Amino acid sequence: MDFSYKQLKKKSVPYVLLIPSMLFVIGVLGYGVIYGVVISLFEVNVYSLETPFVGLKNYIYIFQDPTFLNSLYKSLIFVFMSVVVGIILSLVFAIALYKLTIMKSFFKGLTLIPYLISGIAAATMFKFLFAGDVGMVNQFLSVFGMEEVLWLADEWLALFVIILANIWFVTPFAILILLAGLQGIDEQIFEAAKIDGASKLRIVFQIIIPLISSMIGVSLIWLSFASFNMFDIILPLTGGGPGRSTEVLAVYLYKLAFNDLNYSMASAVMIVIMTLNLAVSFVYLKVFKV
Amino acid sequence: MNLRSFLYKNSTQIMVWFIIVILFVWVLFPLIWTFLSTFKQPLEVYDTSSFLPKEWSLSNYHEVVSDDNFFRFFINSLFITTVSTILAIVCSVLGGYAFARYAFRFRHILLLILLVPRIIPRASLTVPLYMGFAELGLLNSYTALIISYTATAVPMGVWIMSGFFKGVPKALEEAAIVDGARPWQLMWYVLIPITLPGILTVSIFSIREGWNEFPFVLTLTTSTEMRTLPYQLYMLSDSMGIQNWPLVNTFSLMTIIPILIVYLMFEKKVVNGIVSGSVK
Numbered sequence: 054m055d056f057s058y059k060q061l062k063k064k065s066v067p068y069v070l071l072i073p074s075m076l077f078v079i080g081v082l083g084y085g086v087i088y089g090v091v092i093s094l095f096e097v098n099v100y101s102l103e104t105p106f107v108g109l110k111n112y113i114y115i116f117q118d119p120t121f122l123n124s125l126y127k128s129l130i131f132v133f134m135s136v137v138v139g140i141i142l143s144l145v146f147a148i149a150l151y152k153l154t155i156m157k158s159f160f161k162g163l164t165l166i167p168y169l170i171s172g173i174a175a176a177t178m179f180k181f182l183f184a185g186d187v188g189m190v191n192q193f194l195s196v197f198g199m200e201e202v203l204w205l206a207d208e209w210l211a212l213f214v215i216i217l218a219n220i221w222f223v224t225p226f227a228i229l230i231l232l233a234g235l236q237g238i239d240e241q242i243f244e245a246a247k248i249d250g251a252s253k254l255r256i257v258f259q260i261i262i263p264l265i266s267s268m269i270g271v272s273l274i275w276l277s278f279a280s281f282n283m284f285d286i287i288l289p290l291t292g293g294g295p296g297r298s299t300e301v302l303a304v305y306l307y308k309l310a311f312n313d314l315n316y317s318m319a320s321a322v323m324i325v326i327m328t329l330n331l332a333v334s335f336v337y338l339k340v341f342k343v
Numbered sequence: 344m345n346l347r348s349f350l351y352k353n354s355t356q357i358m359v360w361f362i363i364v365i366l367f368v369w370v371l372f373p374l375i376w377t378f379l380s381t382f383k384q385p386l387e388v389y390d391t392s393s394f395l396p397k398e399w400s401l402s403n404y405h406e407v408v409s410d411d412n413f414f415r416f417f418i419n420s421l422f423i424t425t426v427s428t429i430l431a432i433v434c435s436v437l438g439g440y441a442f443a444r445y446a447f448r449f450r451h452i453l454l455l456i457l458l459v460p461r462i463i464p465r466a467s468l469t470v471p472l473y474m475g476f477a478e479l480g481l482l483n484s485y486t487a488l489i490i491s492y493t494a495t496a497v498p499m500g501v502w503i504m505s506g507f508f509k510g511v512p513k514a515l516e517e518a519a520i521v522d523g524a525r526p527w528q529l530m531w532y533v534l535i536p537i538t539l540p541g542i543l544t545v546s547i548f549s550i551r552e553g554w555n556e557f558p559f560v561l562t563l564t565t566s567t568e569m570r571t572l573p574y575q576l577y578m579l580s581d582s583m584g585i586q587n588w589p590l591v592n593t594f595s596l597m598t599i600i601p602i603l604i605v606y607l608m609f610e611k612k613v614v615n616g617i618v619s620g621s622v623k
Contacts, residue, residue, distance in 0.1 A: 067445035071453060074438035074497045077430075081472070081494035082460040088471035097474075149362035152355060160363060162610045166370060169602050171555030173573040177580045177595045178373040181380065187388045187588055189376055221373065253355065282464035285557045289577050303466040310470045311562060323467035330462050 086327070093320035098313075111321040121322065123297055124305035127212070128281065131301050134216045135280040136273060139224045143272055146224075147231035148257065161232065168225045172285025179218035180205070180290055208298030211291050215299050218286050223279040227272040234268030235261070270341025277333050282326070302326050374599075381593040388588050403593040412567075412575070413594070420571040420598075423485060424553030427492035431549040432542055434497045436535070439504025460498045469562040476563055483564050488571075491559045496549040503548075507541030508534070540612045547606065547613050554602050572598040 093111055097104045115121040150160055167175065182189050183204040191201050204210045238261070246256050262269070284303040287293065293300035293308065300308070302322060310319035350357065380388055381403050382396035407413055441447075442454065472491060473482070481487040511534060519533050535542065560574045570578070576598055579591050606613070 064447070067441040067447045067450075070437040070441035070445075073430075074434040074501050075453065075456070077434060077490070077494040077497045078457060078460055081491055082463055082468070082498075083456070084475060085468040085471040086463060088475060089467070092471065092474070145362060146366045149359045149366065152359045153363060154356065158611070160366070162607075163370060164366065165606075166374070166603070169551055169555075169606050170599050171557065171573045171576075173555075173557055173576045173580075174595045174599050175373075177576060177591060178377045180580060181377060181588060181592060182373060184586075184588075187586075221369070225370070278462065278464075282466060284466040285555075285573075288557075289580055303464065306467060307469065307558070307562075310473070316470055316474060319470045323470060326464055326467050327462075330464065334462055 089320045089323045092317050093324050095317055097317045097320075098315045107317075111317050112325075115318060115321055115325070120297065120300075121305065124300050124302050127297075127299060128301040130212065131216060131219070131283070131299075132277060132280045135219050135223065136276045138216075139220050139227060139276045139280075140269070140273060142220065143224050143227040143231055143276075144262075144269075146228045147235060148261065150228070150232050151235040161229070164225050164228050166225070167222050170222075172222060172283075173289050175218060175222045176286045176289040179214060179221070179286075183214050205291055206295055208295055211295060211299050215287050215290055218290060219280055219283055222286055223276055223283075226279075227276050230272045230275065231265060231268055234265035238264050267341055270337050273341070274334055274337050277337070278330060281330060281333070377592045377596060380589050381596055383589045385587050385589055403589045404597070406590060407593050407597055413597075415568060416570050416572050416575045419485075419569065420554055420573075423488050423492060423571065424550055426485075427489045427496065427553045428546055428549040430489070430493040431496040431500050432545055434493070435500030435504040435545050436530075436538075436542065438497070438501035439506075439541075440508050440530075440534070442501065442505040443508035457498050457501055460495075465495065465556075466558045469558050472559070473562050483566050483569050485569075487563045488560060488569075491563070492549075492553045492556060496545075496552050499548055500545040503545050504538065504541050507538040511537050543609050543612055547609060550605060551602065554598075 094106060094108060095104045096107045096111070146164070150157065150164065153160060181187070183191075185191060185201055185203045185206070188204070190204070194200075194202065202210065204214050242260060242264075243256065246260055251259070282303055283301065284307065287299060287301060287304050288307070291299040293304045303326070306319050306322040306326070309315050309322060379394065379396060382399045382401070384397075384400070384402075387397060438457075442450070468491075472487075476482050476484075476487040479487075515533065515537075516529060519529050524533070555573055556571070557573045557577065560569075560571050561577070564570065564574070576591075576595055579594055580586070
């Protein structure tokens with residue numbers, strides 16, 4: 054009896070150790086996802102006390118709703134531009150940091166700074182840079198005799214500004230991921246390539262990039278996720294405006310839930326966002342074999 | 344050696360430094376521009392004749408600090424961040440050890456439960472969490488924020504700690520047990536000191552999370568006194584009409600400085616951990 058009790062006690066150790074973390078993860082995140090799925094199948098809003106089961110009606114509705122489709126479209130542009138420009142910048146900066154012979158750790162540490170700043174603070178800085186009246190960018194342009202540009206009042210310029218701010222905010226982490234990949238490369242490969250007379254461009258494209266392709270995959274996942282779910286930067290910078298021109302999915306969801314108080318529709322959007330996230334990461338995992 | 348051959352020989356390094364300078368400016372320019380404006384008078388930012396402030400006045404800093412509300416929001420941020428970080432560390436150490444050292448049933452499922460949340464976007468969780476905490480009567484409470492911040496920090500934390508515990512040689516633990524160390528002594532005197540870099544990494548992740556978090560505090564609180572620093576900054580910069588930019592920027596900078604100090608204190612130990620933690 055004593056023996057089996059002891060065994061049971063021993064066997065239960067890992068489960069006991071995992072209780073606190075599982076409580077948080079399942080209790081908050083798991084609950085959130087499941088409850089979100091449930092709400093999206095009912096009609097829950099503040100206008101009626103009844104909450105009838107409506108099945109997929111919310112999903113069918115949003116996919117016919119031009120506002121939602123506009124958000125989806127704006128999200129795709131936002132993510133696509135952020136990821137394409139972000140990954141090129143990250144690669145260039147990572148290779149430069151890798152090739153640096155002095156002050157490497159200083160610049161490496163400095164690179165990560167935007168990652169530590171809150172999205173709100175980053176947005177405030179970019180709002181200040183691009184403000185119509187006091188903005189540094191306009192003051193700079195006026196030196197060349199150009200007229201004041203109202204960056205945040207034009208739909209495409211506003212989109213440009215949030216993409217720029219987003220790239221500033223999310224690339225540092227991608228740079229460090231790529232740098233970690235570069236530092237894992239055996240340097241003898243470069244020596245061999247040099248002896249064989251490979252040009253610098255060829256070394257970059259035919260040796261470096263293939264060798265760190267899995268890290269490029271991880272960076273792409275990071276850039277896509279961070280951009281796709283970006284909320285903190287966009288809300289203070291443009292609030293989704295002018296009009297709905299910068300209203301990406303996360304902002305649309307927020308407005309739907311907390312301005313229109315339509316929780317069911319917002320939950321349906323939440324499930325769509327999560328499905329897209331899953332699909333995107335699946336594609337990257339397949340392509341880059343991370 | 345003439346200039347031409349010098350340039351040719353060092354062309355790689357010249358290019359590298361050219362890019363590094365761009366990186367330097369790109370990263371720091373928004374910060375420096377904001378920093379310079381914090382010394383200016385409200386109308387001085389409209390003056391395009393000089394980029395530097397006319398006099399380096401600390402009046403904006405004085406104004407931000409002397410506002411009672413700032414202190415309140417600062418304490419809110421500090422309290423929520425500290426408690427959720429401590430909770431996240433405890434969960435991560437225990438959970439990470441379980442995954443690193445034990446083979447048990449459901450290991451894979453539990454690991455999956457832990458990894459999948461990393462792709463759940465935070466902003467989308469606001470709706471169910473808002474409704475859930477409303478039912479529990481926990482809106483406008485520290486509890487709701489601490490619980491949600493801890494929950495978002497735990498998955499990454501367990502993962503990082505599991506990696507660090509795997510790096511500890513088993514023989515070391517066995518030796519301690521032979522010497523008669525009790526489990527908590529083994530944890531406290533052997534494992535925790537060795538895995539301290541891991542714990543620091545988890546802390547930085549969690550501190551960053553708690554200090555900068557926005558969607559949860561925006562949706563789970565409504566009363567002014569529950570605001571954290573990012574929320575208040577959002578309210579400040581969102582106000583309509585003519586902005587007092589120097590004041591907003593000073594506030595903004597004062598929310599950034601504490602986390603930069605924490606980061607610089609542990610930077611060397613943390614940068615690599617941050618990267619490896621997220622990549623694995």
